[in-house]
Amino acid sequence: MIRFENVSKQFDDGTVAVKSLNLNIHKGEFFVLVGPSGSGKTTTLKMINRLIGISDGTILINDKKISDYDIHELRWNIGYVLQQIALFPHMTIQENIAIVPEMKKWNKEKIASRVDGLLEMVRLDPKTYKHRKPSELSGGQQQRIGVVRALAADPEILLMDEPFSALDPISREKLQDDLLKLQKSIKKTIVFVTHDMQEALKLGDRICIMKDGEIVQVGTPNDLVHHPVNDFVKKFLGRTE
Numbered sequence: 541m542i543r544f545e546n547v548s549k550q551f552d553d554g555t556v557a558v559k560s561l562n563l564n565i566h567k568g569e570f571f572v573l574v575g576p577s578g579s580g581k582t583t584t585l586k587m588i589n590r591l592i593g594i595s596d597g598t599i600l601i602n603d604k605k606i607s608d609y610d611i612h613e614l615r616w617n618i619g620y621v622l623q624q625i626a627l628f629p630h631m632t633i634q635e636n637i638a639i640v641p642e643m644k645k646w647n648k649e650k651i652a653s654r655v656d657g658l659l660e661m662v663r664l665d666p667k668t669y670k671h672r673k674p675s676e677l678s679g680g681q682q683q684r685i686g687v688v689r690a691l692a693a694d695p696e697i698l699l700m701d702e703p704f705s706a707l708d709p710i711s712r713e714k715l716q717d718d719l720l721k722l723q724k725s726i727k728k729t730i731v732f733v734t735h736d737m738q739e740a741l742k743l744g745d746r747i748c749i750m751k752d753g754e755i756v757q758v759g760t761p762n763d764l765v766h767h768p769v770n771d772f773v774k775k776f777l778g779r780t781e
C-alpha cells in the first residue's frame with residue numbers, strides 16, 4: 541500500500557537524513573519504525589504525507605506516486621498524530637474532532653454521530669466530554685482525542701510520531717493497549733515511529749529498525765528477537781550474548 545523506492549532525503553544544510561530507502565508497507569498492517577534518535581524515522585514518516593519533500597526516489601500509495609496526488613486529497617486520506625498534543629485549545633473536543641469532516645463538507649448529523657462513535661471507541665463518554673475544552677482533560681485523554689481526531693474522516697492510513705512518549709508510563713501503557721484494540725476493529729494501515737524497542741515489539745506486526753538513515757532489519761517481532769541480523773539489532777533488543 542505504501543512503497544518507498546530508493547528514497548533519499550538531504551536537507552538544505554547538507555544533512556543526509558535518509559539514504560536509498562526501499563520499503564513495502566502492507567494494507568492493514570501495524571508497521572513500526574524504530575531506531576535511535578537521529579536515525580531518520582520522523583523524516584521517513586513525514587515524507588509519506590509530503591510534510592517533507594523527497595530529494596531522490598519515489599513514494600507510492602496504492603501504486604500512485606504521492607507527488608501525483610492533490611495535496612488535500614493526500615492529507616485527508618492520511619491521519620497524523622504527533623507527540624505534542626496538538627488540539628486547538630479554544631475549541632471544544634467535538635469541534636476539534638470535526639475539523640477534517642467539516643472540511644470534507646460532511647453533513648451535521650453525520651459529523652455528530654461520527655464524533656460520538658469515536659469518543660465511545662476510546663472509552664470517553666460523549667455526553668461528558670464532547671463539550672469540554674482540551675484543558676479540561678488529562679494528558680492521556682487529550683492524546684486519545686488526538687488519535688480519534690486523526691481517524692475522524694476515516695483515512696486509509698494513520699501516521700503516528702512518538703504519540704505516547706510524553707505520557708506517564710501508566711497512561712502510556714493504557715493507550716498502547718487501547719490502540720491495539722482499536723486497530724483490531726478499524727484495520728487501518730498504521731506507520732508508528734518510536735525510539736522504544738519494547739513499544740515497537742508490543743505494537744508492531746512488522747518492525748523496521750533504522751540507523752543513520754538506513755534500514756538495518758525489517759521483520760516481525762519474532763524475526764527480530766530470534767534472528768537479529770547483527771550486533772546493533774541484538775543490542776537494541778537488549779540482548780547481550
Ligand code: ADP
Pocket residue numbers: 551552553555556557575576577578579580581582583584
Ligand atoms: P529521528 O526521527 O530518527 O530522531 P530525524 O528524521 O528527525 O530522526 O532526523 C534524521 C537526521 O536529519 C538527523 O541528523 C537530524 O538532525 C536531521 N534533520 C532533521 N530535520 C532536519 C532539518 N529540517 N534540517 C536539517 N537536518 C534535519
